[in-house]
Amino acid sequence: MARIDWSKDRDRRRLREQGADPILGDVILPGRPNQRPGKAALRAELAAATQKITREIKCCCGHSGVAVIPAAWAGKTLRCTVCGRAAN
Numbered sequence: 001m002a003r004i005d006w007s008k009d010r011d012r013r014r015l016r017e018q019g020a021d022p023i024l025g026d027v028i029l030p031g032r033p034n035q036r037p038g039k040a041a042l043r044a045e046l047a048a049a050t051q052k053i054t055r056e057i058k059c060c061c062g063h064s065g066v067a068v069i070p071a072a073w074a075g076k077t078l079r080c081t082v083c084g085r086a087a088n
Helices: 006-018 039-049
Strands: 052-056 064-070
Touching: none
Parallel strands: none
Antiparallel strands: 052 064
16 A cells, blocks of 8 residues: 655645646745634734723813723823813
8 A cells, every 4th residue: 555645635735726826847835824813812802902991081171080981092082071172
């Protein structure tokens, strides 16, 4: 019984399915396909996106307060709820 080199077989099958153009007669093996991120990475990404930031807001009219805002709003200017002007 002959031994089969399974790595060559996999490479041939991959080239047949995904295709590759030879350059100057060289065989080009395609790179690894993009791996799907794991659950832990997706959960960490979700936690970072939904993270809350506590920010102290001071208005020029004298009002101040502490607000909990999403991390996505970190660079946005907020408005005073009393006078409606932009607050820092």
